[in-house]
Amino acid sequence: MKNNVPINIMLFILLLLIMAGSLFIGKVNVPFSEWLSGDLNSLIITELRAPRTIIGAIIGAGLGMSGAAMQGYLRNPLADPGIFGVSSSAALGAVASLFFGYTASVYILPFFALGGAAIGMALLAMLAGRQGSLIMFTLAGIIISSLTGALTSLLISLAPNPFVSGEIVKWLMGALTDRSWDDVKIALPLVMIGMGVLTFSGKSLDALTLGENTAKSMGVNMVQLQWILIIGVGLCVGASVAVAGIIGFVGLVVPHLMRPFVGHKPSSVLLPSALAGAILVVSADCLVRSLPSITELRLGIAMSLLGAPFFLMLLFKMRRNII
Amino acid sequence: MIEFKNLSLKIGESNILNHLCGEIPKGKITVILGANGAGKSSLLKCIASIIKPNIGEIYIDKTPIFEIKPNERARKIGFLEQNGDIHWDVNVSTLVEMGCLVNDNHTQSNSEAIYDALTITDTLHLKDKVASKLSGGEKSRVLLARVLAGKPEYILADEPLAALDPAHQLDTLANFRDIAARGVGIAIVLHDLTYAARIADEVIMMKNGIIIQKGKANDVLTPQIIEETYGVKVKITESDNGFKIITPFSRI
Numbered sequence: 253m254k255n256n257v258p259i260n261i262m263l264f265i266l267l268l269l270i271m272a273g274s275l276f277i278g279k280v281n282v283p284f285s286e287w288l289s290g291d292l293n294s295l296i297i298t299e300l301r302a303p304r305t306i307i308g309a310i311i312g313a314g315l316g317m318s319g320a321a322m323q324g325y326l327r328n329p330l331a332d333p334g335i336f337g338v339s340s341s342a343a344l345g346a347v348a349s350l351f352f353g354y355t356a357s358v359y360i361l362p363f364f365a366l367g368g369a370a371i372g373m374a375l376l377a378m379l380a381g382r383q384g385s386l387i388m389f390t391l392a393g394i395i396i397s398s399l400t401g402a403l404t405s406l407l408i409s410l411a412p413n414p415f416v417s418g419e420i421v422k423w424l425m426g427a428l429t430d431r432s433w434d435d436v437k438i439a440l441p442l443v444m445i446g447m448g449v450l451t452f453s454g455k456s457l458d459a460l461t462l463g464e465n466t467a468k469s470m471g472v473n474m475v476q477l478q479w480i481l482i483i484g485v486g487l488c489v490g491a492s493v494a495v496a497g498i499i500g501f502v503g504l505v506v507p508h509l510m511r512p513f514v515g516h517k518p519s520s521v522l523l524p525s526a527l528a529g530a531i532l533v534v535s536a537d538c539l540v541r542s543l544p545s546i547t548e549l550r551l552g553i554a555m556s557l558l559g560a561p562f563f564l565m566l567l568f569k570m571r572r573n574i575i
Numbered sequence: 576m577i578e579f580k581n582l583s584l585k586i587g588e589s590n591i592l593n594h595l596c597g598e599i600p601k602g603k604i605t606v607i608l609g610a611n612g613a614g615k616s617s618l619l620k621c622i623a624s625i626i627k628p629n630i631g632e633i634y635i636d637k638t639p640i641f642e643i644k645p646n647e648r649a650r651k652i653g654f655l656e657q658n659g660d661i662h663w664d665v666n667v668s669t670l671v672e673m674g675c676l677v678n679d680n681h682t683q684s685n686s687e688a689i690y691d692a693l694t695i696t697d698t699l700h701l702k703d704k705v706a707s708k709l710s711g712g713e714k715s716r717v718l719l720a721r722v723l724a725g726k727p728e729y730i731l732a733d734e735p736l737a738a739l740d741p742a743h744q745l746d747t748l749a750n751f752r753d754i755a756a757r758g759v760g761i762a763i764v765l766h767d768l769t770y771a772a773r774i775a776d777e778v779i780m781m782k783n784g785i786i787i788q789k790g791k792a793n794d795v796l797t798p799q800i801i802e803e804t805y806g807v808k809v810k811i812t813e814s815d816n817g818f819k820i821i822t823p824f825s826r827i
Binding site: 327455458459460461462463465466468469470471472473511515516517518 | 620623624625644645646648649650652653654656659660661662663664665666669670673676677718721725
């Protein structure tokens with residue numbers, strides 16, 4: 253049995269370093285001596301970069317752990333919190349608030365997104381049924397994500413003016429631009445609870461390595477496990493979408509990057525994936541911020557651009573193993 | 576002793592098991608025989624609480640199974656699945672260690688149990704290999720080691736010999752014999768009649784979801800009963816070291 257404590261501590265220290273470093277990165281150079289001076293430049297640090305970095309770390313951690321839990325649960329290395337339908341139903345909620353123009357307060361859009369996520373989670377639980385069957389669960393997720401995806405497209409096409417549809421499309425791409433401490437207040441507790449719930453899945457996910465039947469014979473309660481997944485992933489992903497839009501690939505990629513270091517046992521991938529997810533999102537956001545472009549590259553797009561070559565790598569690796 | 580009474584299972588419109596009664600005594604090997612689709616695997620799955628029977632009762636040491644907590648039940652009954660899955664690229668020792676998940680804490684006795692399980696199943700040399708990449712026979716020995724590592728009081732094994740070479744088949748049978756001698760109750764689904772005769776204390780003969788005969792191995796493994804169960808004629812001879820050899824030679 254591998255001892256992963258040193259790796260987790262290393263990842264945690266790396267995360268803290270990168271978070272600290274990210275405070276230095278941006279279009280305006282603010283010397284360290286002026287950070288707490290209280291003048292306008294210091295606000296860039298305290299009111300813009302600090303919350304942005306913290307949000308990046310929170311959602312990265314939530315998405316990373318959700319991805320690891322989903323892959324363990326579905327026993328599929330290509331599973332992603334997205335197939336769950338929760339991120340697309342949260343997005344639908346947010347899009348609805350943009351569509352109807354309810355954006356007067358910073359809390360309204362996240363509130364709609366969380367509402368969307370909650371409805372998505374409830375639908376998922378209802379459709380998946382009470383047997384705790386994996387196939388039902390996956391099918392239910394696919395149905396919800398395609399339905400909500402279609403409804404989102406519908407709202408875009410029905411948008412009252414090009415400005416609204418532009419806003420929606422831009423929002424859907426996901427970004428951490430101009431986030432505030434209010435967004436931290438929304439995301440932090442929800443993601444923390446979500447991750448806390450997911451840690452309870454470790455033992456059951458390990459038993460699932462031996463297949464559903466053997467896991468059941470080992471006392472795994474599949475129905476309970478399904479609830480843990482729905483609530484845990486729902487909170488993490490719903491909160492992430494609420495404050496940052498859809499940021500893909502984190503949940504998919506991060507567990508893969510961690511397995512060679514911490515072993516393939518599902519429970520030992522959970523925590524490292526959370527830490528590495530946070531590192532990945534904060535670093536990618538630094539990259540996006542420091543690129544010399546007039547309008548900032550959206551983080552969601554940057555992630556997808558990074559994700560595609562990763563998939564290519566995975567494909568080559570799998571092809572080698574098949575032959 | 577595990578007892579099942581009046582066990583019936585219906586999936587959709589088909590009756591898989593019909594009013595089965597029987598027992599799996601401690602310290603003995605009970606072999607479950609029957610043609611394909613007779614309901615042998617379903618019976619084991621019901622006892623291991625993987626499938627819930629429609630009616631009937633199951634008792635473990637006189638306690639109704641529904642009164643036993645799932646953890647506690649998992650500690651008592653180890654289930655070895657037919658062609659069991661191994662999903663992630665975990666190495667053999669990690670996989671075998673998963674057998675101890677049913678125990679509450681990781682203690683010294685767990686690592687001893689893991690070492691013993693690897694030794695008995697002749698898989699100690701594989702312990703750092705990736706389990707899912709092993710050969711079929713090695714994989715099934717490793718999966719058996721996983722069950723043994725949990726130190727169950729009862730073992731339910733569904734065709735544990737299917738992927739093994741003859742030498743490891745005999746080894747595995749001998750292992751089951753040793754484990755039973757330590758007081759563990761074992762139920763095995765088999766297809767090989769010769770091995771059944773060699774290992775069984777008790778035999779349960781199934782056909783179309785019914786138990787058609789059960790009892791001491793010598794009383795049940797007769798040409799007449801085998802003919803009735805499988806629809807084949809058999810010749811029974813004896814090996815040099817005194818074991819029954821049952822060879823099917825024609826269909827009826």
